[in-house]
Amino acid sequence: MWVNMGPQHPMTHGLWNLRVKIDGELIVDVDPEVGYLHRGIEKISEDRHYNEIITLMDRCCYVAGIAWEHVYIGAAENALHITAPERAQWLRVMCDELQRLASHIMWYAAFVQDLGLMSPFLYGMRDRDLILDLFQSFTGGRLTYEYNRVGGVRNDVPSGFTDRCRKVMDWLMDRFVEYDRLCLGSEIFRRRCDGLGVLKAKECVDLGVTGPMLRSAGVARDLRKDRPYAVYDRVEFDVAKADAADVTARYLVRMEEMRQSVRIVRQTLDWLDHHPGPVLADHLPRWLGAPYAPMGNEGYLLKRNFPRGTGFAAVEEPHGEAQAYVVNTGGEHPYRTKFRSPVFVNLSAAKHYMIGYRVADIPPIMGSVDICVGEVDR
Amino acid sequence: MATAEAAPPPKSSGENPILYVAKPLATAARQFMKSLIRPSTIVYPFERLEDPAFRDKVAVAAGKPIGVGHVWDNYRGVHALNIATCISCNLCAFSCPDLCIDMVTVPGGDPKHPKKCPQIDYGKCSYCGFCSDACPEGCLTMTTKYELATPKRSEMVYSPQKMNEIFERKLPMNPIRVERPSNEDAILLDVPLCIGCNACARDCPTQCITMLDIPKPTPKPGEKLPKRIWKEPVINDSDCVRCGTCISVCPKECLFWGTHT
Numbered sequence: 001m002w003v004n005m006g007p008q009h010p011m012t013h014g015l016w017n018l019r020v021k022i023d024g025e026l027i028v029d030v031d032p033e034v035g036y037l038h039r040g041i042e043k044i045s046e047d048r049h050y051n052e053i054i055t056l057m058d059r060c061c062y063v064a065g066i067a068w069e070h071v072y073i074g075a076a077e078n079a080l081h082i083t084a085p086e087r088a089q090w091l092r093v094m095c096d097e098l099q100r101l102a103s104h105i106m107w108y109a110a111f112v113q114d115l116g117l118m119s120p121f122l123y124g125m126r127d128r129d130l131i132l133d134l135f136q137s138f139t140g141g142r143l144t145y146e147y148n149r150v151g152g153v154r155n156d157v158p159s160g161f162t163d164r165c166r167k168v169m170d171w172l173m174d175r176f177v178e179y180d181r182l183c184l185g186s187e188i189f190r191r192r193c194d195g196l197g198v199l200k201a202k203e204c205v206d207l208g209v210t211g212p213m214l215r216s217a218g219v220a221r222d223l224r225k226d227r228p229y230a231v232y233d234r235v236e237f238d239v240a241k242a243d244a245a246d247v248t249a250r251y252l253v254r255m256e257e258m259r260q261s262v263r264i265v266r267q268t269l270d271w272l273d274h275h276p277g278p279v280l281a282d283h284l285p286r287w288l289g290a291p292y293a294p295m296g297n298e299g300y301l302l303k304r305n306f307p308r309g310t311g312f313a314a315v316e317e318p319h320g321e322a323q324a325y326v327v328n329t330g331g332e333h334p335y336r337t338k339f340r341s342p343v344f345v346n347l348s349a350a351k352h353y354m355i356g357y358r359v360a361d362i363p364p365i366m367g368s369v370d371i372c373v374g375e376v377d378r
Numbered sequence: 379m380a381t382a383e384a385a386p387p388p389k390s391s392g393e394n395p396i397l398y399v400a401k402p403l404a405t406a407a408r409q410f411m412k413s414l415i416r417p418s419t420i421v422y423p424f425e426r427l428e429d430p431a432f433r434d435k436v437a438v439a440a441g442k443p444i445g446v447g448h449v450w451d452n453y454r455g456v457h458a459l460n461i462a463t464c465i466s467c468n469l470c471a472f473s474c475p476d477l478c479i480d481m482v483t484v485p486g487g488d489p490k491h492p493k494k495c496p497q498i499d500y501g502k503c504s505y506c507g508f509c510s511d512a513c514p515e516g517c518l519t520m521t522t523k524y525e526l527a528t529p530k531r532s533e534m535v536y537s538p539q540k541m542n543e544i545f546e547r548k549l550p551m552n553p554i555r556v557e558r559p560s561n562e563d564a565i566l567l568d569v570p571l572c573i574g575c576n577a578c579a580r581d582c583p584t585q586c587i588t589m590l591d592i593p594k595p596t597p598k599p600g601e602k603l604p605k606r607i608w609k610e611p612v613i614n615d616s617d618c619v620r621c622g623t624c625i626s627v628c629p630k631e632c633l634f635w636g637t638h639t
Contacts, residue, residue: 048475119406136452137450138452140450181402181405
């Protein structure tokens with residue numbers, strides 16, 4: 001019998017539909033249906049100026065906005081042959097890691113709620129708010145940051161920010177202990193999650209599954225180490241991995257990643273304290289200069305000989321490997337953009353980690369995938 | 379594809395079932411006791427995160443490290459507009475990615491060149507802040523006001539006067555200003571194309587363009603002089619806000635962006 005779990009269902013975390021074929025309590029077949037949240041971001045991007053696409057990227061994934069900004073900005077800077085100043089790169093790394101913390105804490109809150117635990121959900125939302133406060137103190141937004149610009153970032157962090165950030169990091173490190181005590185220390189949690197949703201390393205690699213799901217299968221694949229972008233080759237951290245490839249392993253990987261993120265954030269704060277400098281590149285093309293409006297008169301474009309090119313960037317987003325491709329044909333707008341969402345791939349592999357389990361196991365398994373429908377459908 | 383065989387149930391660790399509940403409950407109880415002294419929530423309509431008088435109290439009351447949890451001045455909320463200093467340069471409307479800014483006429487300009495100020499449709503606005511970044515005079519800023527609920531959709535459109543009222547309320551303004559780059563492009567003139575029509579000087583919002591007389595050349599025998607007014611625009615770069623109005627009104631497309639060499 002086919003059962004629709006979604007589009008409105010507490011398990012789905014957004015608008016998508018999981019069709020499940022069941023035989024009694026046993027899952028025989030699954031069929032994820034996405035597309036309910038499609039906004040055509042790639043098409044809209046063709047009609048926007050390079051900086052204006054940043055506003056779309058924040059809405060691409062609503063829990064990892066600044067990571068998606070980084071994906072797009074990396075590709076756009078490659079396409080436009082612009083290099084951001086060093087301080088801007090460090091700021092981007094700091095933002096990425098703060099965003100990873102916020103995203104993983106949000107995942108923790110939603111995941112444990114899928115299991116029926118209410119208190120950890122409240123703790124998670126409370127702690128994530130601190131990171132949003134930090135973001136707001138220098139970007140001005142709590143969810144949609146619009147912080148990156150082609151050629152750097154909008155503004156420097158205000159004075160006193162690094163001390164506040166260190167306080168929050170210390171505070172969070174104490175909270176992680178509590179999270180583990182609530183979940184790993186609980187026999188109910190272990191019995192509910194151990195051995196569920198197993199997706200082994202070979203299948204992960206075959207299906208293109210990335211991020212914490214791949215690392216929970218014992219593959220130490222992390223773009224921050226394997227293909228360092230920004231200044232990730234200058235910070236010290238370990239790649240979190242586990243071997244069991246089940247739901248508990250994904251929990252462990254994400255918890256360890258949060259601790260590593262705190263470690264990276266502390267290193268970037270130390271660097272930012274001692275290296276003041278510009279955060280926006282000089283000699284930007286006219287319509288990319290930060291405070292400026294681009295002009296609609298095409299006549300002047302013909303008089304400027306502007307470099308063309310294509311840009312590609314891959315970033316280890318909280319959910320996995322996000323990639324962007326931007327084609328610049330010398331105009332104000334990109335000719336074409338393409339984004340690769342990690343969650344779309346992780347979700348598409350549902351057949352391989354859902355079949356054989358019980359209906360009651362669907363919320364924990366799907367929760368452990370960390371679905372953000374905003375970036376699945378784009 | 380995986381086969382549809384039931385997975386084996388996970389093994390028990392042989393713990394006493396009472397501990398299943400007791401261990402997490404101990405952690406939760408500790409948090410509960412803390413929250414009795416310092417609750418994590420605030421009573422929203424009566425206590426506000428952005429209230430300056432309330433800031434330190436909120437941070438302590440919400441159980442947060444002090445100096446972290448409140449709404450900062452650079453929050454991107456509803457705009458405040460100072461009509462008196464607005465120069466009608468159109469930069470905010472040009473920079474808007476959502477095309478939610480219309481330039482509407484406000485009283486106070488001379489009849490030939492009416493003063494136009496931004497009117498923002500908050501039903502479309504995405505609060506990206508590009509407009510206030512683009513504003514050369516700093517008259518369009520974003521405030522910490524965030525309550526927008528109205529009974530009618532048409533009331534989401536804020537007229538310049540309405541935004542001026544918000545300005546007069548002296549809410550905290552966004553303190554972070556984006557600096558203009560030192561090597562910005564200037565507006566250059568393609569001299570042979572210019573016909574001296576005065577359109578650029580007429581429409582310049584900052585009045586930084588002056589039309590200077592240029593000598594009329596004496597035609598060689600048989601040569602025909604072009605039909606034009608013998609004047610040429612000279613742009614005062616320090617006053618220019620780079621809005622590009624002159625470029626868009628130029629009938630001959632003889633003004634363009636470039637760098638002085």
